Amino acid sequence: MEPLGGSQSPVAFSEFPEDVQMCILSFLRPADIAVFACTSRRFATLCGEERLWFAMCDRRWGSKTLIRCWGGDGGSVRFPLLYKVLDRWENLIGFWRRIGRGDDGTPPLVFFEWGSSFITGSRVSPSSEPGSYDVVKIPFLWMSLSPRGDPVSFVHPSCRLESSGCLKKPASGSGFSDSDLVPVTVCFMGENHFVVDENRGQYAGAHIIDEFGSCDDLTSLEASSPPERLMAEIYQYFANRISPCGDKSFRKQKKKRGKDRLGRRRWEAEHFVRISDCYPTPTRPLQGLWKGICENMNLDFYLITYDDVGGIACRKVGDASEPFSGYSPVFWTSNMPFLEHPFSKEEEDIYDGREHIQPLSTNCIGSAGVISRVLCITCSYDLVVPDSSGSSVNPKNVEGRVWEYNTGTFGFGFLRNGHIIDLKHIAVNGCLLDTVEPPCNGSCS
Numbered sequence: 001m002e003p004l005g006g007s008q009s010p011v012a013f014s015e016f017p018e019d020v021q022m023c024i025l026s027f028l029r030p031a032d033i034a035v036f037a038c039t040s041r042r043f044a045t046l047c048g049e050e051r052l053w054f055a056m057c058d059r060r061w062g063s064k065t066l067i068r069c070w071g072g073d074g075g076s077v078r079f080p081l082l083y084k085v086l087d088r089w090e091n092l093i094g095f096w097r098r099i100g101r102g103d104d105g106t107p108p109l110v111f112f113e114w115g116s117s118f119i120t121g122s123r124v125s126p127s128s129e130p131g132s133y134d135v136v137k138i139p140f141l142w143m144s145l146s147p148r149g150d151p152v153s154f155v156h157p158s159c160r161l162e163s164s165g166c167l168k169k170p171a172s173g174s175g176f177s178d179s180d181l182v183p184v185t186v187c188f189m190g191e192n193h194f195v196v197d198e199n200r201g202q203y204a205g206a207h208i209i210d211e212f213g214s215c216d217d218l219t220s221l222e223a224s225s226p227p228e229r230l231m232a233e234i235y236q237y238f239a240n241r242i243s244p245c246g247d248k249s250f251r252k253q254k255k256k257r258g259k260d261r262l263g264r265r266r267w268e269a270e271h272f273v274r275i276s277d278c279y280p281t282p283t284r285p286l287q288g289l290w291k292g293i294c295e296n297m298n299l300d301f302y303l304i305t306y307d308d309v310g311g312i313a314c315r316k317v318g319d320a321s322e323p324f325s326g327y328s329p330v331f332w333t334s335n336m337p338f339l340e341h342p343f344s345k346e347e348e349d350i351y352d353g354r355e356h357i358q359p360l361s362t363n364c365i366g367s368a369g370v371i372s373r374v375l376c377i378t379c380s381y382d383l384v385v386p387d388s389s390g391s392s393v394n395p396k397n398v399e400g401r402v403w404e405y406n407t408g409t410f411g412f413g414f415l416r417n418g419h420i421i422d423l424k425h426i427a428v429n430g431c432l433l434d435t436v437e438p439p440c441n442g443s444c445s
Contacts, residue, residue, distance in 0.1 A: 014042075021046065026055035030083065053079035061086055061114075069117035072147045081149045089119055089143060091191055093430065095278045095289060096121075097317065099271040109301060109317055110272060111137065111432060118144035124426075126291065126299035127436055131360030133291060133299060133424055134436040141196065143186065154181045155196065157267060182267045192274040198267040275303065278427070286312060286375075286402065286410060290423035293357045302330065302423060310336040312377075314412070329380035331400055331412060338373035338404070347374055351403060354413050354420045368422050369405030377402055379414050 013021065025033065025047070033056075037047035046052065057067045057079055065086075071077030092112040107125035121141035127134035143153045157180060183199040279288045290302045301317040311334040318328070339347060356368055379398040400414035411422040425433060 018046075022049075022052050022055050025052055026059045028056075030056075030087075048080075050079050053083055057083050057086065061090070064114040066116045071117075071145045071149060076147045077145050077149045082145070085145060085151060088188070091188075092119060092121070092143075092194070095124075095275040095427075096194075096272040097275055099273055110141075111427070113430065113432075118142055124432065126301060130297040131293060131358075133293065133359055134434050135291065135299075135426065135432060136438050137432055137435045138438050141184075141186075151186075153184045153186050153196075153199075155184050155267065156180055157182060184267065192276070193271065195269055195271050197269040277305065280408070285404060285408070289317070289426045291426050292411075292421040292423040293359060294421060295357065295417070295419060297357075297360070301426065309334075312336070312375075314377075314380075331377040331379055331402075331414075333375065333377045335376060338375050340373055343371075343374065347401075350401060350415070351420075354418050356411065356420045356422055368403075368411055368420075369407035369409065371403050372406045373404045375402040375404070376400075377412065379416075 013024075016024070025036070028036070033047050033052075037044040054067065060083075061067065067079075067082070070082055093114065094112060096110045096112065098106075098108040098110065107123045109124045110121050111124045112119060112121045119142075120139045121143075122137045122139045125136050125138075127136055139156075141153065141155050143151070146152050184196050185199045187195045187197065189195065275289065277284070277287050281287060284306050286304045287306055288304060290304065291299055292302060294300050302314055303317050304312060304314045306312055311332065313332045314330040316328050316330055351371065351374075377400045379400055398414070398416075400412060402410055402412045403420070404410045409422065409424055411420040413420040427433060
């Protein structure tokens with residue numbers, strides 16, 4: 001009899017029950033599965049089984065979406081294909097910003113999230129109600145798979161995708177239940193840029209195509225731009241921004257070819273870039289997207305970023321059609337050290353002498369929190385609207401403070417005025433906060 005604590009021979013992987021083997025393999029990525037499949041014929045068969053790929057999908061995305069529901073009722077999509085699609089589309093989850101001008105009143109900020117058997121893109125904007133932290137979220141883009149496994153994507157130009165039910169018929173190929181739905185292609189141009197363009201081939205009964213990292217096939221679609229023309233339009237857009245009339249003439253040129261054969265206005269292609277680092281981290285507590293009520297009691301969105309040497313910049317994310325609001329700077333600093341407790345009498349007076357801008361609703365009024373640290377900042381007003389007289393700027397007109405609270409939020413203000421704008425999270429753990437219905441269904445604003 002072998003004594004206790006004696007060495008035991010290791011158990012070979014092939015001796016495990018098949019369900020245990022599946023569970024172990026589900027932790028691997030497709031590249032590792034492909035290598036493992038080359039070790040024997042038996043393992044090659046095992047690595048091609050639907051059960052394994054379902055387990056891989058379920059382990060990675062099962063807490064975010066219903067794996068078996070993709071592709072319609074019953075989920076007839078093969079799981080290796082589903083894994084490939086979800087692996088690519090997962091990159092969309094989070095915040096993106098439109099490049100250039102959209103239709104009047106169309107918010108530039110877009111938020112993607114998981115649905116039960118689809119991914120939705122929603123336009124996000126501050127509520128028009130004065131003195132409120134509410135955020136309006138209007139779904140406009142829907143992405144899923146047909147029963148045959150073809151990627152299908154639709155947009156609603158009026159931003160009225162109120163539910164996924166009206167999209168089941170076009171996804172199954174049985175026709176459009178909403179005449180306003182526009183089939184589109186979603187072309188990924190790297191990890192941080194994608195284009196939404198109308199799919200003219202869908203009206204002729206062609207399959208919907210979704211590009212996985214390449215734009216080569218777009219040349220076969222009438223409504224899509226070949227890579228050369230697409231890049232030329234991007235360069236043309238940025239070049240025209242130098243001229244006061246350039247962007248206007250460029251939009252007229254786009255509208256000239258903006259009507260399709262059905263006699264209606266074509267969906268104009270939209271470019272989006274990822275907003276990286278949307279959330280704060282322990283080492284970068286101010287980083288991310290925030291919202292705050294300004295002096296005029298309107299809600300604004302702010303994006304705070306850190307540079308490679310530790311500097312901080314805050315920009316307002318707004319409607320590009322309004323002067324200085326598309327991506328305008330608010331404050332910046334290259335001096336990173338925070339002021340810690342105990343604060344000087346001067347710093348305490350600067351904070352105590354200012355009033356917090358509070359929401360009008362009494363239910364939302366509350367203490368900002370206890371100040372944990374203070375950061376000196378510089379207002380970017382002099383960068384946007386410089387002093388035309390050429391005289392030197394009074395430091396008190398541009399100097400300000402960021403007050404970090406023990407709640408994980410913060411506020412900022414400037415010495416030239418007497419208020420503090422307290423910032424709150426737009427989203428936490430991938431979920432938008434304080435969302436409300438739009439004031440009317442026919443508008444994105």
